[in-house]
Amino acid sequence: MINVIYIAKGKLIGAKVDERRLSVREPVELGWDANTFDIAMGQIVEKMQAGKVRILLDDAFSYLLRINVPGNLSEDEERKYISSRITDKIPEVLQDKDWDYKEIIFNISRGKDKDGTQNKEVIVFSPVKYLMDAITKTVVSLNLTVEAIEPVEISRTRNGNPLIGIALKEDIKGNDREVLNILIDKNRKEEDFKDVLSPENKNNQP
Structure with missing residues (x-):
């Protein structure tokens, strides 16, 4: 149970x-x-x-976002990148512990960045x-x-x-x-x- x-x-x-x-x-x-x-x-x-x-x-009582991120980032870099992206989307002063994310798909349809890096998609919850x-x-x-x-x-x-x-x-x-x-x-x-x-x-x- x-x-x-x-x-x-x-x-x-x-x-x-x-x-x-x-x-x-x-x-x-x-x-x-x-x-x-x-x-x-x-x-x-x-x-x-x-x-x-x-x-x-x-x-x-939940903020839920989907964000595209570059596919060549380390886990630490990825979290910092996402943090910078959600700042203007979530009207709260957030600390690192206040939100989390999960990779949900390797999205080929999103194409590539200028340097040829494949993008991927994450879901963010706070x-x-x-x-x-x-x-x-x-x-x-x-x-x-x-x-x-x-x-x-x-x-x-x-x-x-x-x-x-x-x-x-x-x-x-x-x-x-x-x-x-x-x-x-x-x-x-x-x-x-x-x-x-x-x-x-x-x-x-x-």
Whole structure:
């Protein structure tokens, strides 16, 4: 069984997913807002009796981009190149840990650069930052292990039900180019979260 928590606007859904039978069991749904997110998360985790979860984000809380990159870059060069490309596409001040990417296709149809280098295509994922900070704060407080964080749009490529889709996710760990996953830094301190769900961000909440 895989424990999944789905975060949508105004609601949280926790469920156990049988990835072999492709079934969702014991769903629990609670409402949340900027003042109660951590409380609702704690109640969901308690009802599920979960120590390890996968978090599914509604597309409204996710940035998802497809970008063409030169095919002759090292992994470090590739990440730096992508970082420079997403700066003007994602309206957030992002640190390296706030986003991830995965190579999805060697796209011959894109042609070549001026130097003859074949291009390839990657998909970039970044959670909305204020929500990601709220998730991290709650995960640290609950001492919860998060295996994966993924948007609905990606999960549905494995199964029409995204709760099942994220349970089927296999690219959890591995080389940066091969895995699309956001890791949570559980070593962050309480003062790091003083601006989480600030009044400005609360105005954007359900």
